[in-house]
Amino acid sequence: MSSSDRQRIERVTGSRRAKLTPAPGTTAEPTPGDETTDAATDAAAASTGSSGPNDERMRRDVPPHY
Template sequence: MTDQRDPDAPRQKVVRVVGSRRARLTPVAGTDTDPERVSKEPRRPKGPKGPKGPNDDQLMQDVPPHY
């Protein structure tokens, strides 16, 4: 498998962030870097899927032991 890249295409640059252990890449041309605009639907809480069982309330109240 060969990597067919255009050598004249602009590339991302690695930018060092002062006071951080990680570097950042410059954004790719044509992309949206605003994370708020990615998902506009409200998140639903993850819960049981399906009908409620007879002992679900007790299982949700139980606290596992900590060793």
Template sequence: MAEQPDSDAPRQRVVRVPGSRRARLTPVPGTDPDPESGPAVVEKPARTVRGPKGPNDDQLIQDVPPHY
């Protein structure tokens, strides 16, 4: 037979969040609910070096597709 979990052990609960479509779970006992912090400074990626400009590059950059 399958073992029954200990009924006295703390468990996660589902908590309704007012004004939200989704519910959330309480943190698992013994874990840190705070998200890991990312890098303090976000560096911009370096621009890639491209070949020489073509005759219609300026026009292509200015054009906007019709669905915009």
């Protein structure tokens, strides 16, 4: 892996935080929440095969908000 294939840290003038350059092979556009990827469908298929008696209830439960 050459140094041009990595993210770089860029200083932002007047800011406390630095900024990373985009990783190689990525885009700046966010992925819509309703769009599924191959990895998400594979994980969903794997999780449905080994479900326990409380899995559906645990997915529906919402934690309390403080």
